[in-house]
Amino acid sequence: MHKPVLLKESIEFLKPEKGDIILDATINGGGHTQEILKKIGEKGKLIGIDQDAIILQETRNKIKDENAILINGNFRDLDELLKNNNVEKIDGAIFDLGMSTVQLEESGRGFSFRKNEPLLMTFRSDLNGSDLTAYDIINKWSEKDISDILYKYGEEKYSRRIARNIVNQRERKEVKNTFDLVEIIRLSTPPFYRNNHKINCCTKTFQALRIAVNNELNALEERLEKAWQLLFSGSRLVVISFHSLEDRIVKNFCKNKSVAEEGKILTKKPVIPSEEEIKLNSASRSAKLRSIEKNYNEFIEL
């Protein structure tokens, strides 16, 4: 089961109230949504989006509230998705980025280096032929392009050696499953790195591939801007990110809004999980929450 991260803090910053219309752009199992629903009551409305149709179906079975609209889609299209559901403005939005524990452990789509699964790594569960997968990157991209994403999205210092060995290996036999990739990474990295107990030698490569497959960083700012445009004045945006590249984008987004006097930053420093939360849920350890409130428009109509 996925345990919602920074749940209490998210709700405190989002401040959902009776009758509010709230967007949960990454609803997954509805951990945050269920708390939001309690706060907004029957007169409120919750719009939840997720790319993963399988998880969303389970969430539909669990959340029976009539005022919850659950949409299978990509939050890059959130303006369209909301418009199609007759929602013009919102009183708050939450983005809890990345993947859930359920996707990591149970999706069978190759997110975990501890399980031998096909190399997909897509948040979408219902793939069509044109969806990019980790298999495509590993077996079809050039050595340079593979090396570049491992370095850029994983900050993997052995990116070149890993990319070289991926290309060498695939010339003999396609790299099909996660364990094929794990073997290549192990052969490409020195013993002290392979045997590091704090961070597994595969973590950075797997993270980089997942980010590239799901296009996670590209235009994140643009997607936050879409949600921002829909917010009523005085409403809040809450974003939880799980790696420094993502957090930097969120931080800059908030800073730009503050400099332009469009919003007030509510988290001067990112909020991080308590030691107790990390003990109960180790997946929360790298989480960072940032929040910003939209300013009231000072334009006064005559």
Ligand SMILES: C[S@@+](CC[C@H](N)C(=O)[O-])C[C@H]1O[C@@H](n2cnc3c(N)ncnc32)[C@H](O)[C@@H]1O
């Ligand atoms: C960390 S989980 C959210 C967990 C949820 N807040 C909870 O507590 O149950 C992130 C979810 O976002 C979804 N997701 C990631 N990128 C997305 C995108 N661009 N559009 C829609 N959903 C996305 C993933 O499929 C995943 O289910």
